[in-house]
Amino acid sequence: MRRLLFLLPLAVFAALAAWLYIGLGGDPARIPSPLVGRTAPAFAVDGLATADLEGPALVNIFASWCVPCRAEHPLLTHLAEKEGVAIYGIAYKDKPENANAFLAELGNPYRRVGYDRDGQAGVEWGVTGVPETFVLDAGSVVVFKHTGPLTPDTVRRDLLPALGR
Amino acid sequence: MTRPAAILALLLALLSAPAMAALDASEMLADPALEARARALAKGLRCVVCQNQSIDDSGADLARDLRRSLRARLLAGDSDEEALAYLTHRYGDYVLLDPPLKPATWALWFAPAGFAVLALLLVVRYFRRRE
């Protein structure tokens, strides 16, 4: 019993170190969305409201001032044109004219675009930054959320399966 | 996507937004009682993009949006609990600086008392053995 007590620090430390090692693989900036598993939140901005959303579809939060949004844009275009995915865009904290210029320059992959000038729709969607992408199923239930720009990898691994493909 | 790329993306997203100061006078509510409630609640809410600041202290854009939403809820007649529920519904328990008591946080909340009891037991045992 007494010897076991002297082993206690080692045992506690071993458990802690193992846990820290697992923790190293995680991403502290990743915040799981509580929206997953619920129907799309109620919001209404110029050009888009909850009732307009028809799943299965993607809801993409973007902005003309956001650099990573440019990076993921070709993928969205590909998904809309080649894969026939319905994508709704919400221009987050952006002037409509800037958002439109952005889409005129890079092409418009969106079925509809909503203009969230002051970011209030962003709060409804629990947005922490742009870009973010939500996957809705046929019943308009949020089944997946991706934070940050999309990559071919995430599209193949997470997005398409979540869309049921 | 790889971790560094994700962090870079987040950083870029933050950098591209204009920098603001913390709570601005223009955001404050006219009713002092309501404003006091909003301040108290805001101090317990995390600015989710700045990681370790409350939305009351933070100058980040998102913190400002959350402050505005919070005040809008209070103006609409929400109780404190309803206003907090509105935000946790959208951002999760992560937004609360005071972790709520739930099965996943039992260890967090009860372990400190457990540590103290364990330490006491060890000390009692130490003196018993000595006698």
Add this chain to the structure above:
Amino acid sequence: MTAELGHFALALALGLALLQAVLPLYGAARGRQALMDLARHTALGQFILAAIAFGALTRAYVFSDFSVSAVAQNSHSLKPLLYRLTGVWGNHEGSLLLWILILTLFGAMVAVFGSGLRKTLQVRVLAVQAMIGSGFLAFTLLTSNPFARVWPPPLDGAGLNPLLQDPGLAFHPPLLYFGYVGLSVAFSFAVAALIEGRVDRAWARWVRPWTLAAWAGLTAGIALGSWWAYYELGWGGFWFWDPVENASFMPWLAATALLHSAIAAERRQALRSWTVLLAILAFSLSLLGAFLVRSGVLTSVHAFATDPERGVFILLLLGIATGGAFALYAWRAPALGAGVPFRPVSREGALVLNNLVLVTACATVLLGTLYPLFLDALDAGKVSVGPPYFAATFVPLVAPALVAMAVGPMLAWKRGDLAGALGRLWLAALGAALAAGAALAYGETMAALGLGAAAWIGLGALVEWAERLRLGRAPAGEVWRRARAIPRAAWGGGLAHLGVAVVVAGITASQCFQSELILAMKPGDSARIAGYTIRYDGTARVEGPNYRADRATLSVLRNGAPAAVLAPERRFYPVERQHTTEAAIRTTFLADLYAVIGEDDAQAGRTVRLYHNPLVPWIWIGAIVMALGALVSLSDRRLRLAAPRRRQQPAAS
């Protein structure tokens, strides 16, 4: 060329460290004098080489050599000289080099001052110290080379985060690292003692001064960091229970426990295996802190740019150092044996209570800091553990220690007289009751508890001094004689307790009695806060060396007469494209008047935030008093680093 010289010096230092980690241990086991003597020379050599490397990096920063990658990424030619200098350790690579410099400095100090130690013990301490050094040198050379070149060199550097361009923060890391790394000596002593299987009085006497020195640095470093946060982050807070703050606070708690248990180990041969455990724990928590800050497992305003590969490396270091030490502990500590028995109510008993509270509190901080990580690893959701959690758990846990702090030093060793000690503390009890009553008159229960505790501890320390001096009961001559006879360590301990009282008072008053005013002001507008009238006179554009700023002029009037001018700024650093707020603070040492400015609105005016923070300077004054207490203790004849050698000299001659 200088950068290559620095790189080469580091590689040589690693070679020396590896030699020092192995050969002297073998020499000590086999009684080979020459191999044992090697340790002293390699320890000095390592320090000289680390100093050369540090000098080389400093030179690259001072002369803005942007062909060195770390300089290009973290410096800028327009930056003032002071910040080019402090920029050396304002990033991961450079701060690691600073860590190594201090680590080898401590190794060299053990080599120089430790010649009075039992030879085998000194040599083993140096060997363990060299193992730690090898780990950090290898980490630096393999993952974080501060001397890596870029080609072609950029025309100018990327700059340093403007938040870090600040005199307070310039000296925060060196002090903090002095503390973190100083604890490595206590660790090495503990491991060496376990290897020897012997913890005697001399061992405890040697551990105390190193721990005191490290603790003083840690205390000052933490205080400086919180002071910086107070005036630089611009919302008047000073402690946020941020993971990185906690990472420095946990070793502090463990080191505080170690300081106290080492007293019992030295004076009474009690708590010896426990003291060894604490010595291992304190430095392990320093290493854990390094892991948390540098690995990217958590995000924080203070964290360095991170890299998972580095995380794995530090975790490996932590695993070898701490895991190895704890394994050795499990093996050897049971044989250390028990010391002189004591009653629960005794000086030793009070030290046990102190340790119990500090370690429990430390475990709680550790739990709160890592819990989000644990949940994330289990995929059990994401929570935030913020200040409300620590206020609800940490504060009640340490409260008993605050009460016992005044009583402990009044108790006798082995068997104390609690009633007698309490009786002699009547003055402190009266003071505590008065302070609490005054706070209650303002309707603040928390303030009553905090200020009552502060008065109790502070007066308790004074009463203890008065008792020792027989102040008021003996003639002045005898009091003077006694004052000179009291060991410095006792003065130092009392001073440190007094410092705690001052800190507790500062924290309590600033939390409970803060006034705050946020309003939009136009030039000519006035506002009233805590008896002052603040008049906004307008904002001017000013140019700094590497920033532009809006500087507001706020006239402070007391009873209509001008008392001061506050000039808070909002700065923009074009190189880094970042805004900062510079608070303006007028302090009377009893309270701070604190002003920051925000946005300017064409219609409403400029947002001005005003705070009146009573007793807030006491937090840092108290911390300085605590660190001074440690330095006074350090100057004690019995503890002086070189003392045993000096005592030995007459015997030798």
